[in-house]
Amino acid sequence: MKLASYFRSTAAYRVRIALNLKQIDHSLVPIHLLRNGGEHKQPNYQSQNPEGLVPALFIEDRVLSQSLAILEYLDETHPTPPLLPGDPLDRAYVRGLALSICCDIHPLNNLRVLQYLSGDLNASDEQKNAWYQHWIATGFSALETRLANHDSTGEFCFGDTPSMADLCLVPQVYNANRFNCPLDDYPIIQRINARCLQEPSFTLAAPENQVDAE
Amino acid sequence: MKLASYFRSTAAYRVRIALNLKQIDHSLVPIHLLRNGGEHKQPNYQSQNPEGLVPALFIEDRVLSQSLAILEYLDETHPTPPLLPGDPLDRAYVRGLALSICCDIHPLNNLRVLQYLSGDLNASDEQKNAWYQHWIATGFSALETRLANHDSTGEFCFGDTPSMADLCLVPQVYNANRFNCPLDDYPIIQRINARCLQEPSFTLAAPENQVDAE
Numbered sequence: 251m252k253l254a255s256y257f258r259s260t261a262a263y264r265v266r267i268a269l270n271l272k273q274i275d276h277s278l279v280p281i282h283l284l285r286n287g288g289e290h291k292q293p294n295y296q297s298q299n300p301e302g303l304v305p306a307l308f309i310e311d312r313v314l315s316q317s318l319a320i321l322e323y324l325d326e327t328h329p330t331p332p333l334l335p336g337d338p339l340d341r342a343y344v345r346g347l348a349l350s351i352c353c354d355i356h357p358l359n360n361l362r363v364l365q366y367l368s369g370d371l372n373a374s375d376e377q378k379n380a381w382y383q384h385w386i387a388t389g390f391s392a393l394e395t396r397l398a399n400h401d402s403t404g405e406f407c408f409g410d411t412p413s414m415a416d417l418c419l420v421p422q423v424y425n426a427n428r429f430n431c432p433l434d435d436y437p438i439i440q441r442i443n444a445r446c447l448q449e450p451s452f453t454l455a456a457p458e459n460q461v462d463a464e
Numbered sequence: 465m466k467l468a469s470y471f472r473s474t475a476a477y478r479v480r481i482a483l484n485l486k487q488i489d490h491s492l493v494p495i496h497l498l499r500n501g502g503e504h505k506q507p508n509y510q511s512q513n514p515e516g517l518v519p520a521l522f523i524e525d526r527v528l529s530q531s532l533a534i535l536e537y538l539d540e541t542h543p544t545p546p547l548l549p550g551d552p553l554d555r556a557y558v559r560g561l562a563l564s565i566c567c568d569i570h571p572l573n574n575l576r577v578l579q580y581l582s583g584d585l586n587a588s589d590e591q592k593n594a595w596y597q598h599w600i601a602t603g604f605s606a607l608e609t610r611l612a613n614h615d616s617t618g619e620f621c622f623g624d625t626p627s628m629a630d631l632c633l634v635p636q637v638y639n640a641n642r643f644n645c646p647l648d649d650y651p652i653i654q655r656i657n658a659r660c661l662q663e664p665s666f667t668l669a670a671p672e673n674q675v676d677a678e
Contacts, residue, residue, distance in 0.1 A: 300609035301564060312553055316567065319559035326552045338540045339526055345533035350515060352563075353530065357571040370594065371585060380584065395514035 251276040252308040254299065256283045256290075257460035258428075260356060260421035261317040262305035266455035267417045268321050272328045279308075280462035283361055318352055321414055333414040343400070344408050347393065347415035351422050355389035359425065379429065386422075386431045393419075394436045403438065405445050412446065420446045424457065465490040466522040468513070470497045470504075471674035472642075474570060474635035475531040476519035480669035481631045482535050486542045493522075494676035497575055532566055535628055547628040557614070558622050561607065561629035565636050569603035573639065593643065600636075600645045607633075608650045617652065619659050626660065634660045638671065 253269065255262040255278045269276050281304050282289045289295060290302045299306040299313050307314040307323070314320050325333040334341045357363070359382050367373040367381060397403045407415035423443040426433060433440055446452045457463060467483065469476040469492045483490050495518050496503045503509060504516045513520045513527050521528040521537075528534050539547040548555045571577070573596050581587040581595060611617045621629035637657040640647060647654055660666045671677055 300613065301568070301606040303568070309553070312557075314553070314556045314560060316560040316563035318567075319556045319563055322559055323552055323556035326555065338537055339523070339528070341540065342528045342533045342537035343526075345536055346528060346530040349530035349533055349566075353532075353567055353571050354515070354517070357567050358577065363572065366595070366598065367585075370598075371581075371587060371591060373585060377585060381580070384580065384584075392515040399514070 252279050253277070254279045254281045254295070254304050254306040254308070255460070255462075256281050256304045257457040257463045259283065259304045260360075260425050261303075261352075263421035263424070263455055263457065264317045264417045265305045265307065265320050265324075266460075267412075267420070267452055268324050268333065270451035270454050271331060271333075271412060271417075271449075272324060274324065274328055278461065280460075282462065318348065318414075321348075321417065325414075331411065333412075333417065335408060335413070340402070340408070343402070344413045344415050347396065347407055348418045350389060350393055350396075351415075351418040354392075355385055355422055356425075358385040359429075382429045383431050386426045386429075387435075390426070390433070390436045390439055394439055397438045397442075405442070407442055412449065412451070416442065416446050419443060420452055466493050467491070468493045468495045468509070468518055468520040468522070469674070469676075470495050470518045471671040471677045473497065473518045474574075474639050475517075475566075477635035477638070477669055477671065478531045478631045479519045479521065479534050479538075480674075481626075481634070481666050482538050482547065484665035484668050485545060485547075485626060485631075485663075486538060488538065488542055492675065494674075496676065532562065532628075535562075535631065539628075545625065547626075547631065549622060549627070554616065554622070557616070558627045558629050561610065561621055562632045564603060564607055564610075565629075565632040568606075569599055569636055570639075572599040573643075596643045597645050600640045600643070601649075603636075604640070604647070604650045604653055608653055611652045611656075619656070621656055626663065626665070630656065630660050630666075633657060634666055 253265060253276055290304055296302050299315055301315050305317055307320045321333060334344055364378055367378050402408050404410040406412050420443055467490055504518055510516050513529055515529050519531055521534045535547060548558055578592055581592050616622050618624040620626050634657055
């Protein structure tokens, strides 16, 4: 199993945690999103993965894209420890937490979008930061409320073991810190993030601990 | 089961198709995203669903948010007809197609983002349309290539029965047409969309056939 990864990609970070957590033997293939105009835009990579995004999981003769699809695949084929609870309503809740990050925050704040803002829309650095912080605040406020309202919130987003939601939360908090977003209003998110980072599966997957870290 | 829906919401449209396809008894609760400053922003709705987004599925004493989490829930609890194939690699592929729409296209082009562009970023209508069309073209190009490269592409995105990927594709094509995006470069997407719209499950879920359609 080979994972196309970029140290700062939060989507790749999610999958790196899962591979560690489930102790799945794998290797990383660094794809630099900035160097040479973006290695993910090179014909060699695009021919293997037409979406041209990172992460991608190469397995047998197939390539899997989209981090959440990869997480579901890893959970189906390597069920221990599980990334989702057993009850369908609980599973929907945990998936909903994960998707609120992956659909409502991350896509608005990733590199290609910020590049479009400063390029085609001539946004200033100030406007770009305001944009970034707006979607973090909108998304994290909703997530904080949801975590506060649910009895199932424990040491982690759901109970006392990591789930798919935590695998999405920690990379997003990392990225929010990188953009200097104030997180004072989200004590539960901060607490869970700190708890996750006590786990080697999470810290070994962190951007600063990758072979391609700068 | 009650679904909070808005006739033009492509995320709600995905769930409406699934409910029809699986013949699940349900009622719709229209939430108007523009009227009264947006009914989804009203305290009454926010207290039930703190993300304040549509769709939301109310079931027993729970509220499920995030359309893909709802689709997975419906598929787990009402497995016939299935929204995903049986093999884990195939399931990852179909989920990947769905997520490429739900994460890489839709979040960039929905109402709140277009409102931010014209508001805080003072984008002109022309810039807003260019933004919309850019993310459709980027996302649909990758999707078209993927569908062209895969032997599993049939009458529908995967084989000859509807899957989670088709439930995401049709609403996105509807929205692309609404914004006058040229789709000539995506013959497979167009063919699959036309095939889906021969199915009553899809047409009954279409925006123009909703009780709150304008």
